[in-house]
Amino acid sequence: MVIDCHTHAFADKIAAKAVAQLVEYYHVPVPRGARLTDLLQAEQAARVDAFILLVAATKPDQVRPANDWLLSLASLSPAQLSERTGLVNPPMPVPFGAFHPENPHWRAEIQRLRQAGIKGIKLHPEFQGVDLADPALAPCFAEIEKDFIVLIHIGDETARESNRSTPRKVAAIAEQFPKLRLIAAHMGGYRFWHEALELLAGRDLYLDTSSARRFMEPSLFRQLVAKHGVERILFGSDYPVWSPLEERDALGAITWLGDHEKALIMGGNCARLLGG
Numbered sequence: 001m002v003i004d005c006h007t008h009a010f011a012d013k014i015a016a017k018a019v020a021q022l023v024e025y026y027h028v029p030v031p032r033g034a035r036l037t038d039l040l041q042a043e044q045a046a047r048v049d050a051f052i053l054l055v056a057a058t059k060p061d062q063v064r065p066a067n068d069w070l071l072s073l074a075s076l077s078p079a080q081l082s083e084r085t086g087l088v089n090p091p092m093p094v095p096f097g098a099f100h101p102e103n104p105h106w107r108a109e110i111q112r113l114r115q116a117g118i119k120g121i122k123l124h125p126e127f128q129g130v131d132l133a134d135p136a137l138a139p140c141f142a143e144i145e146k147d148f149i150v151l152i153h154i155g156d157e158t159a160r161e162s163n164r165s166t167p168r169k170v171a172a173i174a175e176q177f178p179k180l181r182l183i184a185a186h187m188g189g190y191r192f193w194h195e196a197l198e199l200l201a202g203r204d205l206y207l208d209t210s211s212a213r214r215f216m217e218p219s220l221f222r223q224l225v226a227k228h229g230v231e232r233i234l235f236g237s238d239y240p241v242w243s244p245l246e247e248r249d250a251l252g253a254i255t256w257l258g259d260h261e262k263a264l265i266m267g268g269n270c271a272r273l274l275g276g
Helices: 011-027 036-045 060-074 078-085 104-117 134-145 168-176 193-199 217-229 243-253 260-273
Strands: 005-010 050-054 091-094 120-122 149-152 181-185 206-208
Touching: 005 036, 005 260, 036 050, 036 078, 036 091, 036 243, 060 091, 060 104, 078 091, 104 134, 134 168, 168 181, 168 193, 193 217, 243 260
Parallel strands: 005 050, 050 091, 120 149, 149 181, 181 206
Antiparallel strands: none
8 A cells, every 4th residue: 555644735716826825935846736636636646545635724714614625525435536536546535634723712623623533633833833842732732642643844944943843842742742643744854854863763753755855865864764764754745846656756766675665664654653
């Protein structure tokens, strides 16, 4: 089984605007569409069986409508998804809930996600204006540590200690909430990979490969994988920024990883995490 653990798509009416915001923030071209159908087609071309679908609520009042959309997808059967999109045997989305700690109804939203069987939650501190070191996050993590996976975007174009998301801050969260199942996106921190190697590699959390391998020295990527262990590395494409097919092929071409190790990274590890 192949699972892409890091993808983004949006409701049709806001998809183009969301892509424009990505382009403006990261200053990279995004030639792929961000509708659900666009994502499904890309994952199908990459021979992906399932994918985690992430939406970051950049404002507190975006949480409920984002979750309304995500929950509508979570309830679809494979046949219903095929009928809705026109695709034969499409890969299945695994939506993670949207969350913002400044939403006054965040506990009610967490309960709504819990009752719907949603397995995870996405945090994007940079987009959401939330510092991972803010003590106000502690009640949120305490509420969700037993029954949700938390995928956190970490890092930014300029690596500074003052960034809202850093490997050091994630390490502190992992220590304070040892039961929290964490995915530290972008191999522990976009542009913070030496700090991730020092402070996150080897901890009881997961690293995903999205928007990471292509930006770091191959030797550093190998060091991170070796120190952390292939059993806690997850394949992620960061669609629509990058192509799932290209990212899968690039990982598959790494000669120092064996077939079993690649199978774990490509989907085995994520299947175990989602099933736990």
